[in-house]
Amino acid sequence: MRGKARIAASAALVLALSACTAGPEQPLRGVLATPTDVDLDWTDGRPGVAGHMLEFATEEAGPYTVLDHLPRQVSSYRHPDLMPDTTFFYRLWTYRGPVFRPLRAELPDAIRFTWTDTSSDEDGFLLEARKEHGTGYEPVAVLDPDVTGTTLATLPGDEHATFRIRAFVLGERSNVVRLTTGE
Numbered sequence: 001m002r003g004k005a006r007i008a009a010s011a012a013l014v015l016a017l018s019a020c021t022a023g024p025e026q027p028l029r030g031v032l033a034t035p036t037d038v039d040l041d042w043t044d045g046r047p048g049v050a051g052h053m054l055e056f057a058t059e060e061a062g063p064y065t066v067l068d069h070l071p072r073q074v075s076s077y078r079h080p081d082l083m084p085d086t087t088f089f090y091r092l093w094t095y096r097g098p099v100f101r102p103l104r105a106e107l108p109d110a111i112r113f114t115w116t117d118t119s120s121d122e123d124g125f126l127l128e129a130r131k132e133h134g135t136g137y138e139p140v141a142v143l144d145p146d147v148t149g150t151t152l153a154t155l156p157g158d159e160h161a162t163f164r165i166r167a168f169v170l171g172e173r174s175n176v177v178r179l180t181t182g183e
Helices: 002-018
Strands: 028-034 037-042 051-057 065-071 076-079 087-096 103-107 110-114 124-130 138-143 149-153 162-173 177-180
Touching: 028 087, 028 177, 037 087, 065 076, 065 138, 110 162, 138 149
Parallel strands: none
Antiparallel strands: 028 037, 037 076, 051 065, 051 087, 087 162, 087 177, 103 110, 110 149, 124 138, 124 162
């Protein structure tokens, strides 16, 4: 009987996911990769999008929790080790915003960054880093609006990284994807 229940649950998941198929207005898709791991992916070729903020909740109305701020070149995310038999809701926000170089002060085990806040309507700031031989910038810290400095604890290799600050403004929100984990 247990095997039939799993087959029925898998069939229900396939049917539910077909309703989550993404179109141009609904770029977020999701699949239950294992009974407790959710894989999400999206496409977004719109000009001017700097990255995405991915959120989840256990009720469609929220409250939503930020999973990550992801650079433009990232288009998938695995949400691992979730509670079994629980429904999760996911949504994706675009973000845009100008970038600029902060002033940088080296400390023994950290780097202090300062900048001038010239934005009047930012939702926050992202401190982004590109490793010495990296190809793109990735967010390493998320900061509140109107903040003008932060300190980042350094790891080996960080001393050769390039850093920048992005004043970000949230844009369009995706469709909501609903998935229920297994046993």
